[in-house]
Amino acid sequence: xxxxxxxxxxxxxxxxxxxxxxxxxxxxxxxxxxxxxxxxxxxxxxxxxxxxxxxxxxxxxxxxxxxxxxxxxxxxxxxxxxxxxxxxxxxxxxxxxxxxxxxxxxxxxxxxxxxxxxxxxxxxxxxxxxxxxxxxxxxxxx
Numbered sequence: 147x148x149x150x151x152x153x154x155x156x157x158x159x160x161x162x163x164x165x166x167x168x169x170x171x172x173x174x175x176x177x178x179x180x181x182x183x184x185x186x187x188x189x190x191x192x193x194x195x196x197x198x199x200x201x202x203x204x205x206x207x208x209x210x211x212x213x214x215x216x217x218x219x220x221x222x223x224x225x226x227x228x229x230x231x232x233x234x235x236x237x238x239x240x241x242x243x244x245x246x247x248x249x250x251x252x253x254x255x256x257x258x259x260x261x262x263x264x265x266x267x268x269x270x271x272x273x274x275x276x277x278x279x280x281x282x283x284x285x286x287x288x
Contacts, residue, residue, distance in 0.1 A: 192216045231272040240269045248283075 148165055155162040189197065196213040199205045230237045246264040262283055269278040 190216075237272040238269055239272075240267060242266070243268050 152162050192212060193216070196205070196209060199209050227237070227239070242265065244266045246266065248262040248264055262285065264281060264283050265287070267280045269280070270276070271278070
């Protein structure tokens with residue numbers, strides 16, 4: 147909503163207020179008890195192994211070397227992706243976000259009786275900074 151507000155202010159050539167002063171944010175926080183935060187990031191097994199070893203102060207040489215190689219590779223990939231996004235050719239990044247089992251309930255017995263998987267894939271197109279979300283069930287795609 148705030149992004150839409152900024153676009154509207156820009157179109158009307160008005161000065162916008164900061165996010166903290168934006169009225170609807172305060173309404174959500176105070177009247178509806180809804181808060182805003184950054185979503186948690188998933189970590190791969192190697193990053194999680196390193197984080198646990200670091201917390202327990204139990205970092206071995208092999209864990210450190212593996213993590214350093216992995217981190218360097220990650221930085222290289224991010225640098226390459228940033229470089230690709232600056233070019234004239236559109237770049238589409240895809241991520242299988244979630245596989246949702248249906249029916250969904252917090253009862254363990256239903257876990258073994260579920261009948262259908264729903265897939266959620268997100269994509270981000272570098273040009274125009276467009277985000278996409280696609281949903282389909284396994285009956286549509288096997």
